[in-house]
Amino acid sequence: MRVKLDGAAILITGASSGIGREMARQLGPRCRALVLVARRADRLDELRNELIAASPNLQVRLVPCDLSDLAQVERLPEQVRAAIGVVDVLINNAGSGDAALLERSDWSKISSMMMLNVNSLVCLTRHFFAEMTARGRGAILNVSSSFGFSILPGFATYLASKHFATAFTETLRIEAAGTGVVISQLCPGPVDTEFNEVSGSAEVSPTIQRLARITPATCARVALAGLERGRAMIVPGVIIKILKWILAITPNWFIRLTLYPYARSMRSHSTPSK
Numbered sequence: 001m002r003v004k005l006d007g008a009a010i011l012i013t014g015a016s017s018g019i020g021r022e023m024a025r026q027l028g029p030r031c032r033a034l035v036l037v038a039r040r041a042d043r044l045d046e047l048r049n050e051l052i053a054a055s056p057n058l059q060v061r062l063v064p065c066d067l068s069d070l071a072q073v074e075r076l077p078e079q080v081r082a083a084i085g086v087v088d089v090l091i092n093n094a095g096s097g098d099a100a101l102l103e104r105s106d107w108s109k110i111s112s113m114m115m116l117n118v119n120s121l122v123c124l125t126r127h128f129f130a131e132m133t134a135r136g137r138g139a140i141l142n143v144s145s146s147f148g149f150s151i152l153p154g155f156a157t158y159l160a161s162k163h164f165a166t167a168f169t170e171t172l173r174i175e176a177a178g179t180g181v182v183i184s185q186l187c188p189g190p191v192d193t194e195f196n197e198v199s200g201s202a203e204v205s206p207t208i209q210r211l212a213r214i215t216p217a218t219c220a221r222v223a224l225a226g227l228e229r230g231r232a233m234i235v236p237g238v239i240i241k242i243l244k245w246i247l248a249i250t251p252n253w254f255i256r257l258t259l260y261p262y263a264r265s266m267r268s269h270s271t272p273s274k
Helices: 018-027 041-054 070-084 107-135 156-175 195-199 206-212 216-228 238-249 252-269
Strands: 009-013 033-038 059-064 089-092 138-143 181-186
Touching (some): 018 216, 041 059
Parallel strands (some): 009 089, 089 138, 138 181
């Protein structure tokens, strides 16, 4: 089932940078209204000014919100309703990462990441999915990751959050059959954003990072095109598609065997997080 983005009211979380910002830029000339959610209000202000300058008739509403804070997440739907009314399309783009051996990681960072990547994702999806099913139309795009179907030492909690996002979205898509609501997910590989530096993933597999990396603009364009077509899983980039296929046919015991040396090396060289 196709998704209508032209003339729609669209909510984007994590809109202040990276893929979310590029989605807002590409949707601005097409949609009726955008609700932009992120922690950094100053960046949202800059983006709003840019979007309105390019599309003067576009309604842009800003809702600064820390999505790692459950209380703020639970208040968000009412704030969005007051700002724009009905949401036709929800894009759950906000997310964070961490790269460290579990016992050497920062618990506050892990806790915040799991709240953002898992709890807020479910909370917002549940609320807006209920509204959409009641109307018999709508679409939700959850941004997962190519890590959502892989394993890698040093990323236990981050990968777990993305495995959750992938399983959650795939299952919800089946539950949504016949409701008029399209459920899709985006599973990108390396994207040239600040996420890699913040999470520490830029230091992992530099060759694959270099070969598979795409720009946020390319990722956003592929994601929106896939959403319009109602695709279940959108995987940008040829390299990541090939890796996904290889992982799908490779036994887990063999993957574990190849990763043991990397894990030992990581343990011998890494230091505890502060």
